[in-house]
Amino acid sequence: MGAKNNVTEFLLLGLFQGREMQRACFLVFSVFHVLTVLGNLLVIVTINASKTLHAPMYFFLSHLSSADTCYPSATTPKMIADTLVERKTISFEGCMTQLFSAHFFGGTEIFLLTAMAYDRYVAICRPLHYTTMMGRRRCGLLAGASWVAGFLHSILQTLLTVQLPFCGPNEIDNFFCDVHPLLKLACADTYVVGLIVVANSGMISLVSFIILIISYVVILLSLRSRSSEGRRKALSTCGSHIITVLLVLVPPMFMYIRPSTTLAADKLVILFNIVMPPLLNPLIYTLRNSEVKSAMRKIFRVQGSSGGEVKLQGI
Numbered sequence: 163m164g165a166k167n168n169v170t171e172f173l174l175l176g177l178f179q180g181r182e183m184q185r186a187c188f189l190v191f192s193v194f195h196v197l198t199v200l201g202n203l204l205v206i207v208t209i210n211a212s213k214t215l216h217a218p219m220y221f222f223l224s225h226l227s228s229a230d231t232c233y234p235s236a237t238t239p240k241m242i243a244d245t246l247v248e249r250k251t252i253s254f255e256g257c258m259t260q261l262f263s264a265h266f267f268g269g270t271e272i273f274l275l276t277a278m279a280y281d282r283y284v285a286i287c288r289p290l291h292y293t294t295m296m297g298r299r300r301c302g303l304l305a306g307a308s309w310v311a312g313f314l315h316s317i318l319q320t321l322l323t324v325q326l327p328f329c330g331p332n333e334i335d336n337f338f339c340d341v342h343p344l345l346k347l348a349c350a351d352t353y354v355v356g357l358i359v360v361a362n363s364g365m366i367s368l369v370s371f372i373i374l375i376i377s378y379v380v381i382l383l384s385l386r387s388r389s390s391e392g393r394r395k396a397l398s399t400c401g402s403h404i405i406t407v408l409l410v411l412v413p414p415m416f417m418y419i420r421p422s423t424t425l426a427a428d429k430l431v432i433l434f435n436i437v438m439p440p441l442l443n444p445l446i447y448t449l450r451n452s453e454v455k456s457a458m459r460k461i462f463r464v465q466g467s468s469g470g471e472v473k474l475q476g477i
Contacts, residue, residue: 169328172257172347174250175335176241177429188245194441195238201444202227204458212457218296219285219399220454222278223447225305229271229312230440236263237338237436244337254328257339262320264338264436265363268414270312271439272370275407277304279377282403286396287384318362322355336429345422356422364419371411378404402446409439 178184205227209220237260244250252260281304284295319341326348334343341359345352378400385393413435417428448454 169332171251171253173333174252174337176244176250176337184245188242191242194437198234198441199231202231205444208458208461211461215457218281218301221301222274226274229267230443233267233271234436234440236260241337258320258324260339262316265319266312266316269315270309271410273308273311276370277308279374282400283377283381286381322358326350342422342424346424352422367411367414368419374407398450402450405446406443
């Protein structure tokens with residue numbers, strides 16, 4: 163236990179060392195983070211306020227946007243603040259909290275994508291049974307199971323790390339606390355823990371990716387018997403999902419499916435995974451979806467009309 167208490171804080175080396183690059187990172191990632199939060203909140207508000215977006219797909223999309231709001235918020239604000247200071251430190255407790263939060267929301271995002279793929283499979287391949295198979299209770303269970311699975315994945319990752327002895331070096335060559343750099347600093351043999359990390363994070367990403375790709379291949383093959391209009395609509399929806407799957411799952415497969423080692427490209431790969439999918443998902447799911455765009459227009463039209471009435475009454 164004494165060895166564990168030798169390190170009370172970690173020193174984050176960040177993305178770049180030069181001051182000019184850090185100023186650029188501050189500006190770029192501040193804008194990205196604000197757009198990410200506003201974009202996903204817009205999707206959540208639109209789905210919950212709309213009278214037409216009650217299909218299971220939009221229920222899952224609302225949960226995905228919630229995870230996409232929280233996932234970058236676990237690490238990006240700290241990274242942005244660190245660009246303004248010379249010494250980038252984080253407490254031991256803050257480091258473990260960051261590790262847990264990032265893997266919790268990131269894992270939940272993956273499981274929600276799997277639930278969304280199941281929803282699309284039932285809707286396209288078994289349309290006659292869709293209303294019975296994807297009722298409100300079933301959708302709630304799938305969404306709840308996704309959050310619980312994300313929690314279990316993350317708590318295992320965190321418990322494996324927090325019990326390791328950290329007794330010497332405390333420099334993390336990253337912009338946040340992730341499992342591989344922390345294992346590198348531990349004053350103990352981390353071979354077994356590294357294998358568990360591969361099984362926990364790497365295999366979840368790989369298995370989810372395989373399941374999702376197979377499900378969408380089955381869906382696309384089943385579209386051959388559909389009308390051209392039905393194929394166009396289904397391809398538009400599935401195309402959005404496939405793009406998201408690639409953005410979300412390819413980086414963690416690169417990061418976690420290998421043994422516990424750190425590579426020079428790791429920081430940029432995980433940065434892409436944290437920043438880009440949550441930023442792009444609102445665009446992917448709204449710009450390609452006429453129902454969501456129509457609901458947004460109606461909501462803002464009603465709010466605009468209400469605002470005009472209030473103004474007239476004030477006059």
